[in-house]
Structure formats: C-alpha cells, structure tokens
Amino acid sequence: MNLILLDPSEVDAHHARITDARRLTHLHDVHRAQQGDRLTVGIQGGAMGKASLITLSQHEALFALEDLCESAPPALPVHLVLALPRPRMLARTLEHVTALGVKEITLLHTKRVEKSYWQSPELRADKIHQHLVLGLEQARDTLLPNVTLCKGFKAFLEGQLPQLLSERRGLVAHPGMENACPRDVDEPTLLLVGPEGGFIPWEVEQLIQAGCDGMHLGPRILRVETAVTALLSRLF
Amino acid sequence: MNLILLDPSEVDAHHARITDARRLTHLHDVHRAQQGDRLTVGIQGGAMGKASLITLSQHEALFALEDLCESAPPALPVHLVLALPRPRMLARTLEHVTALGVKEITLLHTKRVEKSYWQSPELRADKIHQHLVLGLEQARDTLLPNVTLCKGFKAFLEGQLPQLLSERRGLVAHPGMENACPRDVDEPTLLLVGPEGGFIPWEVEQLIQAGCDGMHLGPRILRVETAVTALLSRLF
Structure with missing residues (x-):
C-alpha cells in the first residue's frame, strides 16, 4: 500500500x-x-x-x-483485450496491469478458454474491484480501470472490434507471427492476448482480417501474467 | 508443462x-x-x-x-542481481525470470531486506531448483540458471562486483534516477534490482561509484516480480 x-x-x-x-x-x-x-x-x-x-x-x-495537488501518473495508451485466464491468474494479472497503468480491459471468451472460468467468483464485480484497488495502491495511482466482460468471440468480432479499431492500432500477440512486438509505441493501441494454449488459428485469421497486426514475443512460451507484463513493458 | x-x-x-x-x-x-x-x-x-x-x-x-535436435532458445545476456524478496515473491520471480531466459541470478542482502527471509525454506537448494524447473518447463528451455546467494552487501560490493562489471555494463534500477531504462540492448548486462522499499541511498551511491549506471522505469512503483519482468522485457 x-x-x-x-x-x-x-x-x-x-x-x-x-x-x-x-x-x-x-x-x-x-x-x-x-x-x-x-x-x-x-x-x-x-x-x-x-x-x-x-x-x-x-x-x-x-x-x-493537506493540499492534494499531485496528479495521478500517466496511463498507458492501450485497451487490453485478454482471453479470460484461470481465476488465480486473472487476479494477479489484473493487479499487474493496473499497476502498469492500463485503464481499459476487456475479458474475452475464446475457444481455448475453459467455460467454467466464467462461473468463477473472481469475476464478481466486488472481487475485480478489489484487485484493481490493490494495483492502484501499489503503483500510486487513483484512476480505476474499466473492466468489461465479453462472453462471445463472434459478438466481440462483429460488435465491438470495429469501433475499437477505428481509433487504435490493433496488435495480436501470438507465437509464430512474422513480426516481433514493436517497441516504444505511443499511438493508441488495442492489444489482444490469447489464453494459455493461445488463440486458435481461425481466431487469429479473423482478428487479422479485421485489421489487426500479428506479432510475437520470441520463441519462449510465457504464462499469461508474465506475457502481459512483458508485452506492455516492451510496447510502451 | x-x-x-x-x-x-x-x-x-x-x-x-x-x-x-x-x-x-x-x-x-x-x-x-x-x-x-x-x-x-x-x-x-x-x-x-x-x-x-x-x-x-x-x-x-x-x-x-525421436532425434532430439532442437536447441534451447537463446538466453538473455544478463546477470540479474536481485535483493532477496519475501519468500512467495521469490518463488514466483524465479519462475518468471527463468521463463524469460535469465541464466545467472544472484540473490543479495541489502539494508531493506528483512533478515528473516534468509531463513526461509524457499532458499533451500531443492526448493529453488523446483522453481527453476517450472520456469524451464513453461518456456521450453533446458538450461538451468545458476543461483548464488550473497548475504552481505559489502562483501558483494568489494568481492564480486568488480569482476562482474569487468565484462558487463552495470545497470541499477532505482526510482528517481535521471535516465530511463534503455531499450533493445544486446550487450552483456548486470542488472541490479532493489527490494520492496528500494535500495537505500548509500547503496545506490556505492553501486554507481563502482561503475554502474542508474536508471528508472517511470513514476509507478511496481512489485518486485512485476518490475523484474518489465525491466527484462524492456531491456532485451
């Protein structure tokens, strides 16, 4: 704290x-x-x-x-779309990304997300709020992130993605993509990260057809919480 | 796995x-x-x-x-010197940094490391080995990192640091330093990371006098495990 x-x-x-x-x-x-x-x-x-x-x-x-006149530290220019991780990983990942300055988070269903994860008590608004607060207390920040749940990949693809991409560059983190993760970006970015086991090829194709660029973090397979921190730190 | x-x-x-x-x-x-x-x-x-x-x-x-002819992925060109974190944080941090490709780790005592941490069962060789193996299994790597314990800051400063710096650029991660963490480095690097609460000013001075450069990761205060992943990903 x-x-x-x-x-x-x-x-x-x-x-x-x-x-x-x-x-x-x-x-x-x-x-x-x-x-x-x-x-x-x-x-x-x-x-x-x-x-x-x-x-x-x-x-x-x-x-x-006393006079409270210090501003919160700058936010990262990113909307993070994260395939819903298993509950304990979700909790830690929310704390990490909040501490790092992410303000927009969408938790997304994809093919390789276990359906039972959507029933976890960790998804209750009060539990999510708790982890966001821990992240803010850690990083000395006051602005809570918005967290949105999206339980359908197609609904996301057709309903929300076009609007999100109209103002941001879309980047899909996925092993085996041709280009490496860009560095030191300052443009508004939509960062999409798959579940343990990754997006399925069809999902990656759909995201790229919708206008996202694929990129990879190298040959190592990282846990979601490690990968997300590594991606945010390399990108911004 | x-x-x-x-x-x-x-x-x-x-x-x-x-x-x-x-x-x-x-x-x-x-x-x-x-x-x-x-x-x-x-x-x-x-x-x-x-x-x-x-x-x-x-x-x-x-x-x-079958024919085993694939090489392990490249290691990071870094020797990580980490002020000993509290036991649970140590466990997770060892897994993260092993998965990221660190091969040389020194766990160091500094003023703000609680002395009781050195008595933790997490420091037993078999426990450390367990976390390193989990990191390798995650990242698909076969080369175990070397982990060295150094229970005296002065002993490190006088005994080991000069040798380590003779072949590497030293970087001390510390809030408030003038320069930001460099990006996309490929030279051999000695990365020093303080405990929760940071190095004390005297420690930073000594490290800089010994030839290290100070650098910061921005205004946010991160947990050690988040900071280490963020530093490694930004540096390399």
Whole structure:
C-alpha cells in the first residue's frame, strides 16, 4: 500500500476517515503508523498528496488532508483485450496491469478458454474491484480501470472490434507471427492476448482480417501474467 | 508443462522413464496423455525434440525418444542481481525470470531486506531448483540458471562486483534516477534490482561509484516480480 486510496465517500473537506479492516490492519502492521505520521493518499478518480494521521484505533483511522495537488501518473495508451485466464491468474494479472497503468480491459471468451472460468467468483464485480484497488495502491495511482466482460468471440468480432479499431492500432500477440512486438509505441493501441494454449488459428485469421497486426514475443512460451507484463513493458 | 524436462539420469539411448508424482499427475490430468501421443521433451542442459508415449501408468511413463535436435532458445545476456524478496515473491520471480531466459541470478542482502527471509525454506537448494524447473518447463528451455546467494552487501560490493562489471555494463534500477531504462540492448548486462522499499541511498551511491549506471522505469512503483519482468522485457 504505497498510497492510501480514498473513496470520495470517505472524504469531507479536510479530513478522511477509513474504517475497513484491510487498510487498518495494514496501517497497524505494515506501516506501523503513529499519530502525526504523514502518509501518501489519493482520492479515487482524483488527486494525490499527503495526509497526517490524527488518530488510529482498531476501528478507524482519521487523517487531516493537506493540499492534494499531485496528479495521478500517466496511463498507458492501450485497451487490453485478454482471453479470460484461470481465476488465480486473472487476479494477479489484473493487479499487474493496473499497476502498469492500463485503464481499459476487456475479458474475452475464446475457444481455448475453459467455460467454467466464467462461473468463477473472481469475476464478481466486488472481487475485480478489489484487485484493481490493490494495483492502484501499489503503483500510486487513483484512476480505476474499466473492466468489461465479453462472453462471445463472434459478438466481440462483429460488435465491438470495429469501433475499437477505428481509433487504435490493433496488435495480436501470438507465437509464430512474422513480426516481433514493436517497441516504444505511443499511438493508441488495442492489444489482444490469447489464453494459455493461445488463440486458435481461425481466431487469429479473423482478428487479422479485421485489421489487426500479428506479432510475437520470441520463441519462449510465457504464462499469461508474465506475457502481459512483458508485452506492455516492451510496447510502451 | 510445455516441455517435459528430463534429467539425464532418466534417459538411456532411445528411451526416457519418469516416475515422479508431479509430472505423472500432469500427464494424466492436464495433458490427458494417451499411448502413442507425441510430446515435447528436452534433456536438462541439452537438446529438445519429440517423444512418443509408450506406456503411462500411475507409477511411470515410458517414452520413445525421436532425434532430439532442437536447441534451447537463446538466453538473455544478463546477470540479474536481485535483493532477496519475501519468500512467495521469490518463488514466483524465479519462475518468471527463468521463463524469460535469465541464466545467472544472484540473490543479495541489502539494508531493506528483512533478515528473516534468509531463513526461509524457499532458499533451500531443492526448493529453488523446483522453481527453476517450472520456469524451464513453461518456456521450453533446458538450461538451468545458476543461483548464488550473497548475504552481505559489502562483501558483494568489494568481492564480486568488480569482476562482474569487468565484462558487463552495470545497470541499477532505482526510482528517481535521471535516465530511463534503455531499450533493445544486446550487450552483456548486470542488472541490479532493489527490494520492496528500494535500495537505500548509500547503496545506490556505492553501486554507481563502482561503475554502474542508474536508471528508472517511470513514476509507478511496481512489485518486485512485476518490475523484474518489465525491466527484462524492456531491456532485451
């Protein structure tokens, strides 16, 4: 928790009050926070700055906010379309990509996504929110990503992809493509990453016919969470 | 397990036999392997290729090896010096960096490494070996990284660093450095990454005085496992 991310409902003009067990425990056990300590805070969707701890008990922490005038760090110019990973991988991947600055995430069904993954409790809005918050707290950011679920590949292809590509360059990460992943890109990008086992050839063909470029990350097969971090870091 | 990594002791001229529960369970439950299936295998430290499954029981799998004439994928030209992370982070980080192709890893004590981490069972040679093997199996590689433990920062600075830097460019990843992480490097590199909380200023000064260049990955604070993957992917 490199930033205490405050919900607007926890803030009045000059003070913030938090009462949830997770953050209180962290303040007690990790920060070992004491009255008078200045900590980094940020308001969800807003600015960041410092706050002084007025009181800390087992039940609440009360902060006096200083002028919050620091902006959140820049976002990556990317919309990430990720074939739904298995639940534990999803949780970690959401934290990684949120920390790295992704603000638009579509979780997509593809042929090699196990259908049972769509029933996982990890897909509940509150669970997803939890992982996004952990990513923001890690990276000192205040702007939550949007996460959209898309349970049909064809529906995505026909319904959403044309609009997404009208303003972005589409890049499909897939082993065996001719071109290597580009580096140091700053144009708006739609990055598509397949599941463990990859997109099926038909899916890759459809994405390329729709206007995406294929690219690869080299001969090594990486886990989804490693691949996504590696792709984002190389691209931007 | 994208590759069945065979210990030389499991191989005779044209056959391989594996008997450990982990790989047998994986063959049964994930691969759902059947007699006659061709799977990708590799011999530790050697070549890769295909093998046909002759028999699979609860107790052993017997393979007929085809000509193993594929080389392991290229290694990254890097020696990674990593301040010892907390045990669970260490485990995952070893898997990530092995999958990415790192072959030389030094785990280093620095001021902000909790001393208790050095007592963790995760540092036992057999546990480390396990994570390296998982990384190789993921990435289809056969060459195990060397992992060295260095429990003293000064000892490292005076004893090992000069030699390491005589053949490599040293790069210290540290927030607030003037230069950004370089991209697309192919020269031999010594990459030094601090613990959660970072190197202390004195440590950074000493590393820079010894001839390393400082660099940063941007304003976001990343977890060690995310940062290391991001650094390796951007550098190479």
